[in-house]
Amino acid sequence: MSLTTIAGFEIDLVRKRMRSLRLTVYAGGRIRVAVPLHTSVAAVEQFITARRAWIEKHQQQFSTREPRPSLHYTSGEQYPYQGRAYELVVETGRAHVTLDETAGQLRLRVPADSSAAQREAVLVAFYRQQLKQLVPELLLKWEPVVGRPAASWGVKQMRTRWGTCNIGARRIWLNLELMKRPLLCLEYVVVHELTHLHERLHNARFWGLMDQFMPDWRTHKAELNRVHLAPGTPSDAD
Numbered sequence: 001m002s003l004t005t006i007a008g009f010e011i012d013l014v015r016k017r018m019r020s021l022r023l024t025v026y027a028g029g030r031i032r033v034a035v036p037l038h039t040s041v042a043a044v045e046q047f048i049t050a051r052r053a054w055i056e057k058h059q060q061q062f063s064t065r066e067p068r069p070s071l072h073y074t075s076g077e078q079y080p081y082q083g084r085a086y087e088l089v090v091e092t093g094r095a096h097v098t099l100d101e102t103a104g105q106l107r108l109r110v111p112a113d114s115s116a117a118q119r120e121a122v123l124v125a126f127y128r129q130q131l132k133q134l135v136p137e138l139l140l141k142w143e144p145v146v147g148r149p150a151a152s153w154g155v156k157q158m159r160t161r162w163g164t165c166n167i168g169a170r171r172i173w174l175n176l177e178l179m180k181r182p183l184l185c186l187e188y189v190v191v192h193e194l195t196h197l198h199e200r201l202h203n204a205r206f207w208g209l210m211d212q213f214m215p216d217w218r219t220h221k222a223e224l225n226r227v228h229l230a231p232g233t234p235s236d237a238d
Contacts, residue, residue, distance in 0.1 A: 013044065073088065083223075092110070157176045
């Protein structure tokens with residue numbers, strides 16, 4: 001990666017075939033600017049200078065995000081579920097997960113000779129099942145508010161986005177990791193993706209619609225983005 005200093009920032013400047021300039025701030029504060037092939041340095045500097053406050057704000061946000069813990073899927077470790085930390089209790093038996101809210105425990109039952117990867121797979125399947133149970137109810141709640149129904153939806157593991165929307169197919173995807181965040185964070189992403197069925201871009205019209213549909217979306221977005229999805233990558237709904 002080749003870095004250059006522009007407008008007082010160290011920039012990873014990438015020239016490629018594209019129509020407009022694109023700015024990304026990554027975890028750790030790294031700044032990447034992708035620009036059309038023949039864009040002048042002066043134009044890049046003007047672009048970055050105009051966005052200085054935005055860059056500094058996002059660098060600060062990344063510096064305060066919670067680090068991702070190193071997990072081994074053994075008893076005593078803490079695992080999040082809907083924004084609350086639960087103690088993992090590993091037991092011997094047929095693969096199954098039980099949520100004990102009163103005791104604050106996730107009880108993971110697995111064969112005695114299970115590996116960490118196998119224990120992880122059972123827990124991931126539990127998160128997926130729980131999220132899939134929640135989504136239909138949330139769509140019933142929010143589709144009338146937004147005024148745009150999704151034709152279909154799905155859940156998958158994503159490294160850089162909490163959600164995505166295929167506008168042509170009217171299909172939304174939700175990140176499996178949302179099951180670990182507070183329920184209102186999941187609702188924010190659902191509303192965010194449905195709003196893309198009105199407006200493709202993250203422009204003034206899009207955020208104005210978000211203000212209309214979910215006035216407190218900024219609070220939920222800030223809570224959601226307190227954690228990293230993956231090292232070195234930005235995380236947001238798309």
